[in-house]
Amino acid sequence: MMNENALTAFLALAETGSFQNAARAMGVSNASLSRYVGQAEDHTGLVLFNRSRNSSTLTRAGQEFLPIAQALREDLNRYATRVAGLRDTGPGTLLIGCGPLTTRTLILPALRAVRHVMPDLRFRILVSAYARPLDLLQAGDFDVFLGDLTYTPDAEDVEIMVMEKQQIQFVAHRDHEIHQRGPQTMAGIFEYPFASPHLHKHWKATLIKSLGSGAEAVERVNAQPHIECDDYNFLTGLLVEPDYVVGGMPDTFTELIRTNTVKPVSMKQNLAWNICAARKSQNTSTAVELFWNELANHRV
Missing domain, CATH: 1.10.10.10 (Winged helix-like DNA-binding domain superfamily/Winged helix DNA-binding domain)
Incomplete structure (x- = not known):
């Protein structure tokens, strides 16, 4: 060379x-x-x-x-x-890329189980709404990716495991007026200030379809969300006042709902996240294999 x-x-x-x-x-x-x-x-x-x-x-x-x-x-x-x-990071580090939807519900229990077997293993958790996570996986930026793969293009040398399809939950402060209006459509949700993680183009396409397609639907979805953040601590912080409607994984809002701080918005139509795990097909790492098997135990 x-x-x-x-x-x-x-x-x-x-x-x-x-x-x-x-x-x-x-x-x-x-x-x-x-x-x-x-x-x-x-x-x-x-x-x-x-x-x-x-x-x-x-x-x-x-x-x-x-x-x-x-x-x-x-x-x-x-x-x-x-x-x-x-x-x-050293060779004893497992690199996990993930979307903001999966850290507590899937990664945390798998991490705890792996640490019982490999207590000296280090973990690096990279949380973001990645636009092309499979490309990053193939480039070696991650050992395992876990997140919303609503769009799963053909990818060579990548193994994909469908974890679960979870219904998106929309919540608002218990005193928010949306709770008085009965079951909502997505159009109704978007009448209020709306906050969520990053909506990549494939999610935007799903939302446009749910609003009936057409130029008006495109314009409305492209204006969403009013606040975009992949940190759920920040998003749930918006719920202390009856202002924003926030969308995300149900487990994210469990504690707030239990304490009656917020209430789920009743919906007429449901959308679901498509949570998948991905790794390179040619895997030689014991840590990756163990983490992958633990994720498989949490499949629905």
């Missing part, structure tokens, strides 16, 4: 078009830069630059090699990031 100095020199000269500026960007002399560029050309067997006294431009071969070099640079950067992460 091309050495890193040669790769960096090629990309710097391709970007600046100037040996002096490229050498300055790399922190090397013009002679060293010229030597590195020569190494890049020797490695590829191609003439990569048209050289003149004042500038250097890419040859046609250089232009075709540029995206290859950029991809190689990205791979090297990703490698460096992963190695640094390994140093930070």
Whole structure:
């Protein structure tokens, strides 16, 4: 593989078009830069630059090699990031990516069970409403992903386990006027200030359909939520006053409902989360296997 100095020199000269500026960007002399560029050309067997006294431009071969070099640079950067992460977390760390819906209901009990068997295992729980979690899983950002996979595209080398379909619950302060209006549709929910985790495009499509499709439905859904946050501690904090309607997992609101702080909104139509677990098919980690098996014990 091309050495890193040669790769960096090629990309710097391709970007600046100037040996002096490229050498300055790399922190090397013009002679060293010229030597590195020569190494890049020797490695590829191609003439990569048209050289003149004042500038250097890419040859046609250089232009075709540029995206290859950029991809190689990205791979090297990703490698460096992963190695640094390994140093930070150590090999005995399980990386779990998850949406904000699953931390207490699924991850916490599985984590407790795994720790009984592997007490020295460390856990890193990365909570976010990821737009493309399977891509991140394949890239190695997670060992296991757990969250709403309403949209589950075909993904090579990924094993998906459907955990449960849970009805979305909408709640509001016990004195909120929505409780006096009887069973609601989604249109009725959206008449009030509404807060929820991130609504990715596939959820928005589901909501648009529930509102009858059409331009008005699209406009209405695109304006939601009024407050978007993936931290449920923040979302439930909005319920201390009769202002917002908040949507989420039923278990999130259990304690507030039990203490009569909030009440579930009665609904005419129901929507469900599609909670799934995902991991790479080629798994060699004992920790991943154990965590996966514990998740399977919680399938509905």
